[in-house]
Amino acid sequence: MRSSASARAALIVAVLAGACTADPRPADPPVARRVVSLAPSLTELLFAIGAGERVVGRTRWCDYPPAALDIPSVGEGIGFDPEAVAGRGPDLVALYPAASNRTAATRLAAMGIRTVELRTDSLDQLAPAARTLGRLTGYARAADSVARAFEALLDSARAAPRPAAPPSVLVLAWDNPPIVIGGGSFQSELVALAGGANAFGDLPQPSAPVSVEAIAARDPDVVLVSDSTVPDWTRRPEWRVVRAVRERRFVFIHGSDFARPTFRALDAVRRLRAALEAVPR
Amino acid sequence: MSRWVILGVLALAALAVGVMVGPADVAGGAALQALLGRGDDITVGIVRQLRAPRALLAFGVGGSLAVTGAVLQALVRNPLADPYLLGLSGGAGLGAVLAIALGLGGAWAVPAAAAIGAVVAVALVYRLAVVAGAVLDTRVLLLGGVVVGAFCAALVGAVLALSPADQLRNALLWLLGGFDGASWPALGVFAAYAAIPLAVLYRASRPLDLLSLGEEPARFLGADVEPLKRTVYLAASVLTAAAVAVSGIIGFVGLVVPHAIRMLWGHSHRSLLPAAFLLGGALLAGADAVARVAFAPLSLPVGVVTAVVGVPVFALLLRKWAS
Numbered sequence A: 001m002r003s004s005a006s007a008r009a010a011l012i013v014a015v016l017a018g019a020c021t022a023d024p025r026p027a028d029p030p031v032a033r034r035v036v037s038l039a040p041s042l043t044e045l046l047f048a049i050g051a052g053e054r055v056v057g058r059t060r061w062c063d064y065p066p067a068a069l070d071i072p073s074v075g076e077g078i079g080f081d082p083e084a085v086a087g088r089g090p091d092l093v094a095l096y097p098a099a100s101n102r103t104a105a106t107r108l109a110a111m112g113i114r115t116v117e118l119r120t121d122s123l124d125q126l127a128p129a130a131r132t133l134g135r136l137t138g139y140a141r142a143a144d145s146v147a148r149a150f151e152a153l154l155d156s157a158r159a160a161p162r163p164a165a166p167p168s169v170l171v172l173a174w175d176n177p178p179i180v181i182g183g184g185s186f187q188s189e190l191v192a193l194a195g196g197a198n199a200f201g202d203l204p205q206p207s208a209p210v211s212v213e214a215i216a217a218r219d220p221d222v223v224l225v226s227d228s229t230v231p232d233w234t235r236r237p238e239w240r241v242v243r244a245v246r247e248r249r250f251v252f253i254h255g256s257d258f259a260r261p262t263f264r265a266l267d268a269v270r271r272l273r274a275a276l277e278a279v280p281r
Numbered sequence B: 001m002s003r004w005v006i007l008g009v010l011a012l013a014a015l016a017v018g019v020m021v022g023p024a025d026v027a028g029g030a031a032l033q034a035l036l037g038r039g040d041d042i043t044v045g046i047v048r049q050l051r052a053p054r055a056l057l058a059f060g061v062g063g064s065l066a067v068t069g070a071v072l073q074a075l076v077r078n079p080l081a082d083p084y085l086l087g088l089s090g091g092a093g094l095g096a097v098l099a100i101a102l103g104l105g106g107a108w109a110v111p112a113a114a115a116i117g118a119v120v121a122v123a124l125v126y127r128l129a130v131v132a133g134a135v136l137d138t139r140v141l142l143l144g145g146v147v148v149g150a151f152c153a154a155l156v157g158a159v160l161a162l163s164p165a166d167q168l169r170n171a172l173l174w175l176l177g178g179f180d181g182a183s184w185p186a187l188g189v190f191a192a193y194a195a196i197p198l199a200v201l202y203r204a205s206r207p208l209d210l211l212s213l214g215e216e217p218a219r220f221l222g223a224d225v226e227p228l229k230r231t232v233y234l235a236a237s238v239l240t241a242a243a244v245a246v247s248g249i250i251g252f253v254g255l256v257v258p259h260a261i262r263m264l265w266g267h268s269h270r271s272l273l274p275a276a277f278l279l280g281g282a283l284l285a286g287a288d289a290v291a292r293v294a295f296a297p298l299s300l301p302v303g304v305v306t307a308v309v310g311v312p313v314f315a316l317l318l319r320k321w322a323s
Helices: A002-020 A040-048 A066-070 A082-086 A099-110 A123-137 A140-159 A186-193 A212-218 A237-241 A265-278 B002-020 B028-035 B041-076 B088-102 B109-129 B138-162 B165-176 B184-203 B205-211 B215-220 B225-247 B253-265 B269-293 B302-322
Strands: A035-037 A055-057 A092-095 A114-117 A168-175 A178-181 A207-209 A222-225 A250-252
Touching: A035 A040, A040 A055, A040 A066, A040 A092, A040 A123, A082 A099, A092 A099, A092 A123, A099 A114, A114 A123, A123 A140, A140 A265, A168 A186, A168 A212, A178 A212, A186 A265, A212 A237, A212 B041, A237 B041, A237 B184, A250 A265, B002 B028, B002 B041, B002 B269, B028 B041, B041 B138, B041 B184, B041 B205, B041 B225, B041 B253, B041 B269, B088 B109, B088 B138, B088 B165, B088 B225, B109 B138, B109 B225, B138 B165, B184 B205, B184 B225, B184 B269, B205 B215, B205 B225, B205 B269, B215 B225, B253 B269, B253 B302, B269 B302
Parallel strands: A035 A055, A035 A092, A092 A114, A168 A222, A222 A250
Antiparallel strands: A168 A178, A178 A207
8 A cells, every 4th residue: 555655756757847847868769759649649748758748639539638618629530630630730640550550541641750659558658658659759767767666666556455345346347238457458457456356357359249148147346427416227127137236236427537548547447446336245 | 820839930930038047047947936936036126027028129129120211112012121211210219319418317217218219210200201282202201311310320320429438339239229127117118119010911911912012003093092101101100119218229020020931821811910920029138138148147139130130041942932
């Protein structure tokens, strides 16, 4: 517990430090001065390493930190519009390696705009992504210290003792047809770090369609609701068969720190842990 | 007579399979016990509150889509007619997608919006096809249905393009259709809306035989053609709107089942309609059971199963019929 607290303090210090100072020595390729970020998690990473002032374009979904909202939006980040991106005059475009981004990325390359594809699907990919962005923007040292602090925090969270019988948690992405979060999603790890067990953690997919019957049969202890109020679907008769829904054992976790993998993930874990502990078993 | 026995057995077997299998480990005898209320809470809940209404709803929707397909094929005298041809699916899809994109509240918002969208589309097509006061032009009905459907599909495309990515996938999944919203109240609502149109269509089966010969011959043979066309169209529309509201858009059943029955059985609507109801119901209830267990706990869209199972069977029938 102590080591995690000190690591958190180190992370905060590192983020603050990163926000204040750029590296004096630029990295090998010319340092990017105008960056368009095409994923909310990448925008957050850029701000976390102190390169926020270099971001000249973002997606319509990039809403954190609040300062990101002052940056002009280029629309979608998956299946983006290369013209809107090029219009921001970037010398670096950071994007998610989605199949629907391939063609547009090639078009940017043809215009002589450097692109970097960064996958941020799991917590383990965050620190390397931050380091890459740091190298490209000339914030390598700041990025490394933020990344190192996050890794330490993550290690200590992972090393924390787990409850002997963790409550099984249903993480529902959608209600009709029911889509559950599977073991392939970072949210499954957030649940585990918070002392729970994803009810569908055995599925390798990040998310998967299942039937209400499959959910009722797994009989989860709690239902995680990524909203601030009890959603309407819980009143539908077919869902009353799921015991946790019938007994209204909901855990509310609303916020972008749970919705996307970022350095704030451990804040979401802390809130989720508190919420899980508050549920009567 | 034996044909009815075969169909009846098929229908009962499909319903039984629907109750006895599922992703939960409650099968066969245990499921039947649970149906009678014996077993633990979860098991009884799964069988009585989830599987039983779901199997019955799938059966009712499958039967209704098959009947609708049969009468619309007779009405517009086009073998390609199916319940969704007349703009209905487009309107229903638009209603549902709008409800999802706007985040309309309420447990029944999406089905209600789908039904409203379907009814609006039907009214529009109907208005286009009614010429000179009272005459319903079935050619305009067909073309009007196609263009209204295309218009709605374009608007659906626009809404999806402007929606957040997760809503987009969810709306697309809803459009694929399925019975995840099945419950006793949903079955009750569906039955209430389906009963009258089904009865109306069955009562129209003799005049429909005449109508399938063509409007002129039907008139000579004494059918009251204009009221008949309007009645059949409106009854078919209400029936399809009810099906769409509880299950989304499930293709294939309404197109193919009537043809299969005609090939095996002949064209008289008096037997075609009940037979299509039984076969369509059995097909959809069986397909839904397969969709739930084939890759359990993952579930497939039921329309995928109806097509994968139904298309080869229908292709064989087509070859047999052509030779």
